[in-house]
Amino acid sequence: MLIFKAPEVTVQRLSLYLRALEKLPNNSVLSSKQFSKWIGVPDNQIRKDLAYFGYFGIRGRGYKVEKLKEEIIRILSLNQKKELAIVGVGKLGTALLAYPGFKKDKFQVKLAFDNNPEKIGKTLEGVKVHDVEKIPRLLPRYKVKIGIITTPASAAQYAANKLIEGKVEGILNFAPIRLITPDNVRVKNVDLSMLLEILSFYLSRNYQLDLSDLSLARV
Amino acid sequence: MLIFKAPEVTVQRLSLYLRALEKLPNNSVLSSKQFSKWIGVPDNQIRKDLAYFGYFGIRGRGYKVEKLKEEIIRILSLNQKKELAIVGVGKLGTALLAYPGFKKDKFQVKLAFDNNPEKIGKTLEGVKVHDVEKIPRLLPRYKVKIGIITTPASAAQYAANKLIEGKVEGILNFAPIRLITPDNVRVKNVDLSMLLEILSFYLSRNYQLDLSDLSLARV
DNA sequence: TAGATTGTTAATCGATTAACAATC
DNA sequence: TAGATTGTTAATCGATTAACAATC
Structure with missing residues (x-):
């Protein structure tokens, strides 16, 4: 059809x-x-x-x-389990490692990466932290097709490049930067400061004009 | 104009x-x-x-x-500082307390709330944790107009109600639930499992049809 | 002035909403 | 059968893209 x-x-x-x-x-x-x-x-x-x-x-x-x-x-092809990798285990990345919203039966973080030698080798929330350089080699081995980027903005594009080398097809990006990726890699951005700025825009704006069904507003 | x-x-x-x-x-x-x-x-x-x-x-x-x-x-009315309150200091909430993406000069978390007696009274990332029941009283005092909800889904609507009582005008909601709020309270949802499910949908779907500029695809 | 680029109107595109024939 | 509700086509709405007169 x-x-x-x-x-x-x-x-x-x-x-x-x-x-x-x-x-x-x-x-x-x-x-x-x-x-x-x-x-x-x-x-x-x-x-x-x-x-x-x-x-x-x-x-x-x-x-x-x-x-x-x-x-x-x-x-949504949720009938098979999806393995995840997280790049950047700062506070946010570590929190996501154990995020209960990622229902264990559907999405599971299998791999974690960082470039900080003090973190590499440690185990956080039951997931071992590897060197970012190992991303391309480890991802296929663990069948990871989705990567999560929780690095600082400055490291995000590099992280994305490594994930792409590792053949991911989807990226969930928390870094405040627009990643450049090939067409076959889908990116969803979670841009927290943008979201706050949008909320800031609407603060104290009067909605009375909207409610009266006028689409004109005075600046 | x-x-x-x-x-x-x-x-x-x-x-x-x-x-x-x-x-x-x-x-x-x-x-x-x-x-x-x-x-x-x-x-x-x-x-x-x-x-x-x-x-x-x-x-x-x-x-x-x-x-x-x-x-x-x-x-965007970013010329004045915006005070924030976080409800729910689990791992994600705690990570956001110190999130560097919330540039200190624009957005600053002033208050944290939880309903867990073991957390109430503690100080996390330099922010004192209060009882959720105190939200309506404390928010106006700290000029908080934006609330962040990082509770489990089951507690999110209650948290939202308290924030609304405290006269917030914007809510950044991380709980996987659609909040009910009055028209003058703007909600932005960060729905991580929905985002992963969207990525899951696009995994392995062939984009060749798109690229050839056909808008028809075979299921 | 000539070339460049804005601000804005008009054309296009795509998603939402309305309406209804098909059919359980 | 009569009433209800789907699946789908048509109308509407709103955002994007194209085009260009105004003007630096």
């Missing part, structure tokens, strides 16, 4: 749907309308998002929770 | 522009074309983003770096 490529926001929402579905009993059935009301995403958007990948519902009835979960898991 | 409300992506890029501009000498002048080449954002988009807020350039010449920096700082 030929379909249009789904936009990334759709993939994002699939992840959201899955998380919600996991709170429901397997044998229940859910209409997009009910689902919409619960998670706050329009029902037609839910149906559209799913339609990019196939038809999973029953007309007149809704979606079987178990079936839908399975399908989303398959679409 | 009346202008259309700028979209959030524009605010996001302003933050990016500022970071880049800070690497240039104050007295230099930069055209949008040069800037574009450097940061990889189309020149007309740069001009459009800036035009939401005024006209800062010189026709035929470009933008004075110093002036542009000042304007963006003003737009």
